[in-house]
Amino acid sequence: MESLVVETPESLDELVECLKRADKNTYLLAGGTDLIIRMRRSKIYSGKVIDLSGINELKKIKEESKYLRIGALVTHSMISENDKIKEFFPALMEASSQVGSTQIRNRGTIAGNIANSSPCADTVPPLMTSSAKVRTINGKGEIKERDIDEVVKGSGFNYLQKDEAIIEIIIPKLGNEYLSAFGKLGSRTAVTIAKINGAILVKMDSTGKKIKKAYVSLGALGPKAFRSKIVEDRLIGKEISRQLFHDLCNSLIEQVDLAIKGRSSHPYKREAIKGMAQDIFIRLFGSGVLENEKK
Amino acid sequence: MKLEFTVNGQDYTLDVNPDDRLLDVLRDKLGLTSVKEGCSEGECGACTVIMDGAAVTSCTVLAIQARGKEIITVEGLEKNGELDELQKSFIKNGAVQCGFCTPGMLMSSKALLMKNPNPTEEEIKRAIEGNLCRCTGYVKIIKAVKDVIEG
CATH class of the missing domain: 3.30.43 (Uridine Diphospho-n-acetylenolpyruvylglucosamine Reductase; domain 2)
Incomplete structure (x- = not known):
């Protein structure tokens, strides 16, 4: 053999x-x-x-005027500890810092997370909310840039050609008017495979109180993570309030119902997603909103 | 394939199979039996070793990926016949029960202390989150690590 x-x-x-x-x-x-x-x-x-x-040249995080370029071999530990990613895209930092365990984060890479294309890959929802690009090289030396959606097929498969490798993930540097957060639920905190994960990116208006644009991506609710227009529409134009939190929960439940109704995990996930909503909401807007307006 | 690397301060050049994992080479070629094979899928942490200063599960590293790297296992903790402070603390605090998870626990905590000599309890817990102790002796293990910090 x-x-x-x-x-x-x-x-x-x-x-x-x-x-x-x-x-x-x-x-x-x-x-x-x-x-x-x-x-x-x-x-x-x-x-x-x-x-x-x-390949050491793929192990760096580089800052340019408008973008951060994350080398394919950058590990989850490196992302978790990187000040620039924390500053410009905290949702990705939070996602990487919740992958597996210390040992897994020390080895697992961002490109591997994408190419492995698991339905519950933690870095995929945050990357889907931003206009992240995946840069690849092939056997002819040709370089291509694609949206994450055009790389991840789902259920453990990707759209990459056999002679193609991811070399870089390019994420926009988002200004102060943007807020982002990631949330995840699993059966335990460590080494857990997400039962649900998701990321929300919002652009606030000039007052900083109202949501101008919203990007929401949810994972582990199908073969691959997807953007949820239902939830996004419910957030756009709204002020930060306790009511907004309820709207967020309800729209997430609506989305879960649409995505996995009839599955054995459905009753659990439609309930559990409220916990994830709360984590994300607090990370985005602080815990004050939910505390002050208690009934 | 030829693998050149350093294990516990000693340089080695070994002939390894392409599909050997770091775990296989450390245990079977170098006889370092502190490196335990548990789940074989990076969940239990029993095979944890330190590679270039970072804790890794040696069952998810291909041996050839360790080329040029520095590996530390429990066998490398003892210096001049004397156990490392961390090992002594594990013994003193009764942080060893059946013992199967102990090498992994030691290496995960050692990697933490090498990077951060004064970790908080939360940081200790995070460092050993990838190590399962089925005797559930976590409290004593965390205490043993804390004792080393407090001297």
Whole structure:
């Protein structure tokens, strides 16, 4: 029997050389926290693994005037501890800091989270709310930029070609008028796979009290995370109040009903999503709104 | 495949299989049996080692990915015949019950202390959140780590 081959490119040029020869039995390895388990479970002992972990140029977070460029191999730990991501897009920082455990965050990468395309991938909902772009390179050395929706197919599959690798995630630097937060519910705090996760990004008006634009993305309610127009419409033009919190909860429940009615997880999720709504609401607007207006 | 790396301060050049995990090489090639195989999927933390200063589950790292890296296992904690303060504290506080999770707990806490010598209780809990103790001895384990900080 043919055995597994591992290639270890140390630069982007070497990666392109490896991708040139990629076929349907080629696997891209970054942190390994999903792939290694998956290969062993599926008893894959042949084919080719391209180990990206030696490509140091993909391990940086770079700041430009309008964008932050996150290298494909940037780990969840690096994102959790990065001041620029905290400043310009806290929802992503919160998502990465809630992935798995310390050990998993030390290895798991942002590109791996996207390419693995799990329905409950934690970084996907925040990235979907912003106009994040995924930059890829292929075996011909061609670079492409795509929306996250055009990369994640869902249920563990992606739309990338066999000779394509993610090299960078580009996120816009959002100004002070933007607020973002991520929330997640699982069966326990650590090493938990989200039963529901979601991110909300809002643009406030000049008074800072009213929502001008809203972007909401929910995960683990289908094969992949999706933007929820129902919830977004319920937030736009509204002032921050206790009523808004109730509207948020109700619209989320409406969305859950639409997405998974009839599934065994439906009764649990339509109830549990209120807890997630509360976490996100407090992260966005502070806990004062909910406390002061108690009945 | 040829793997060059450092384990517990010693340089090694080993011939490894492409599908060997770091866990397999440490246990089977180097005989470092403190590295335990539990769940084999990064959930239980029993196989935790320190790689370039960060705690990682060695069951989710391909051996070849450790090329050029520095690995520390429990065997590397003891210096000149004397146990590390953390190990002594685990013993003193009765933080070891059946013992299976202990190496992983030690390495996760050691990685934390190497990075942050004065962590809060919350930071200790977060550092060992990926380590399961089925004897449920968490209180004593956390106490053992805290004792090292307080000296």
